[in-house]
Amino acid sequence: MNIEKFQASMYELIVETSTNLPKDVRRAVKAAKEMESAGTRAAMSLATITNNIKMADDNVSPICQDTGLPTFKIKTPVGVNQIELKKAIHNAIAKATKDGKLRPNSVDSLTGENSGDNLGIGLPVVKFEQWEKDYIDVRLILKGGGCENKNIQYSLPCELEGLGRAGRDLDGIRKCILHSVYQAQGQGCSAGFIGVGIGGDRSSGYDLAKEQLFRSNDDVNPHDDLRKLEEYIMENANELGIGTMGFGGETTLLGCKIGVMNRIPASFFVSVAYNCWAFRRLGVTVNAETGEINEWLYQEGDKIDFAQEAEKEAATATETDTKVVTLQAPITEEQIRELKVGDVVRIDGRMFTGRDAIHKYLSENDAPVDLNGQIIYHCGPVMLKDEDGKWHVKAAGPTTSIREEPYQGDIMKKFGIRAVIGKGGMGPKTLAALQEHGGVYLNAIGGAAQYYADCIKSVDGVDLMQFGIPEAMWHLTVEGFTAVVTMDAHGNSLHQDVDKSSLEKLAQFKERVF
Numbered sequence: 001m002n003i004e005k006f007q008a009s010m011y012e013l014i015v016e017t018s019t020n021l022p023k024d025v026r027r028a029v030k031a032a033k034e035m036e037s038a039g040t041r042a043a044m045s046l047a048t049i050t051n052n053i054k055m056a057d058d059n060v061s062p063i064c065q066d067t068g069l070p071t072f073k074i075k076t077p078v079g080v081n082q083i084e085l086k087k088a089i090h091n092a093i094a095k096a097t098k099d100g101k102l103r104p105n106s107v108d109s110l111t112g113e114n115s116g117d118n119l120g121i122g123l124p125v126v127k128f129e130q131w132e133k134d135y136i137d138v139r140l141i142l143k144g145g146g147c148e149n150k151n152i153q154y155s156l157p158c159e160l161e162g163l164g165r166a167g168r169d170l171d172g173i174r175k176c177i178l179h180s181v182y183q184a185q186g187q188g189c190s191a192g193f194i195g196v197g198i199g200g201d202r203s204s205g206y207d208l209a210k211e212q213l214f215r216s217n218d219d220v221n222p223h224d225d226l227r228k229l230e231e232y233i234m235e236n237a238n239e240l241g242i243g244t245m246g247f248g249g250e251t252t253l254l255g256c257k258i259g260v261m262n263r264i265p266a267s268f269f270v271s272v273a274y275n276c277w278a279f280r281r282l283g284v285t286v287n288a289e290t291g292e293i294n295e296w297l298y299q300e301g302d303k304i305d306f307a308q309e310a311e312k313e314a315a316t317a318t319e320t321d322t323k324v325v326t327l328q329a330p331i332t333e334e335q336i337r338e339l340k341v342g343d344v345v346r347i348d349g350r351m352f353t354g355r356d357a358i359h360k361y362l363s364e365n366d367a368p369v370d371l372n373g374q375i376i377y378h379c380g381p382v383m384l385k386d387e388d389g390k391w392h393v394k395a396a397g398p399t400t401s402i403r404e405e406p407y408q409g410d411i412m413k414k415f416g417i418r419a420v421i422g423k424g425g426m427g428p429k430t431l432a433a434l435q436e437h438g439g440v441y442l443n444a445i446g447g448a449a450q451y452y453a454d455c456i457k458s459v460d461g462v463d464l465m466q467f468g469i470p471e472a473m474w475h476l477t478v479e480g481f482t483a484v485v486t487m488d489a490h491g492n493s494l495h496q497d498v499d500k501s502s503l504e505k506l507a508q509f510k511e512r513v514f
């Protein structure tokens with residue numbers, strides 16, 4: 001085996017997976033877009049998403065800043081040295097990270113230290129299997145953290161909010177799957193794809209669920225009952241009305257794939273792996289002697305490049321007269337109190353990034369900069385330093401805000417922060433603080449990392465770099481950074497409203513179907 005060539009092939013697979021969304025996923029996104037009426041928040045979000053997909057193509061840069069947890073599934077002919085292949089994959093991962101195609105995403109679970117190269121204990125995940133064919137099959141998924149956090153496992157029988165009892169049968173499974181879509185809301189960057197594993201134990205059940213994400217979105221389940229269940233879920237889950245980003249809308253689910261395995265008498269698990277719209281999984285077959293790529297997988301059918309859409313939207317964007325409020329820090333309390341849920345905000349000037357480590361730090365320490373009247377962006381960007389030591393943003397979409405719920409309100413009050421930008425919304429504690437202090441929550445489009453990177457005109461500084469690139473506090477100057485007010489200073493929350501109405505709709509699926 002030519003191992004250098006194999007390494008180069010793996011590098012190519014990693015870069016393509018991170019930057020070029022598979023054809024089946026593009027078709028699902030396009031179909032979703034066609035369902036939404038022009039001018040709605042869902043249509044606007046999908047326009048940003050498809051624009052972002054195109055920008056990632058053009059820039060050969062990450063579709064989303066979150067590299068996720070890279071997982072390789074490999075089948076090798078008997079006799080291939082798997083230890084050598086694993087080393088080559090590690091080298092390719094480190095190189096792709098150095099080149100800004102992946103974000104350094106591997107963190108020591110105890111110390112919080114970022115290894116800087118995406119390697120570390122247990123990472124990346126590489127799973128081997130032998131087969132009797134004479135070539136190697138390598139599949140890769142980059143599954144982000146926000147959607148991973150929305151995975152869920154049910155142990156049947158159980159009681160489900162809205163749906164009542166889910167028993168140990170096909171109908172109980174149906175209820176669990178519908179519930180899994182409801183509980184994800186927009187936080188895993190809906191519209192999403194789900195892989196479902198029925199049976200097994202807690203770990204093999206989740207493995208089976210994730211295995212489903214390697215199926216083509218267009219395939220038909222050969223198992224008759226599972227095919228019917230998949231079709232039922234695809235027809236009905238969209239009735240929940242959660243929509244893109246949880247803003248409400250026609251499409252909530254883009255794909256549903258279900259697998260089954262045996263279980264033991266005492267256990268009955270239904271495991272659901274949720275994947276965001278930025279569904280980055282690809283595969284190649286590789287010649288076992290030369291190490292060269294034979295064929296790319298998931299390449300059936302048309303490739304939608306979204307170029308025409310981008311042109312059309314650019315034209316209509318100038319015609320529509322949606323009210324857009326421009327904000328520039330420092331922002332006053334009066335300006336904030338004028339904003340209402342649904343307003344579109346355009347930000348120019350300064351913002352600071354801050355995510356998990358920064359929020360914990362700020363709750364215990366002074367801020368390294370004056371945050372009075374400022375904007376915090378929940379974002380862990382992909383950054384590259386040039387030869388002159390200057391930092392450049394390679395990808396910079398929002399992260400899931402709800403993780404900062406324990407800290408957010410207190411920090412806003414403590415430092416006088418007026419606006420936070422993130423995705424997926426926040427809870428009652430933050431909502432109360434926004435009202436009391438005069439603050440606003442702005443929802444950016446999750447996964448649109450190229451789109452937002454383009455709005456960042458300069459990186460003017462960085463603090464708390466000891467937390468690593470994604471977790472540091474970056475000082476950014478932006479221009480035309482657009483987001484929607486989804487929680488205002490008057491006690492209104494779009495997230496709360498969509499959660500409530502989708503729970504009501506979920507209850508419509510209470511009656512037995514299978």
Ligand SMILES: O=C(O)C[C@H](O)C(=O)O
Binds near residue numbers: 065446
């Ligand atoms: O880590 C990130 O940048 C985002 C994460 O994937 C998320 O969805 O919250």
Ligand code: SF4
Binds near residue numbers: 145277
């Ligand atoms: S930010 Fe959204 S699109 Fe990106 S990995 Fe997280 S869930 Fe997926």
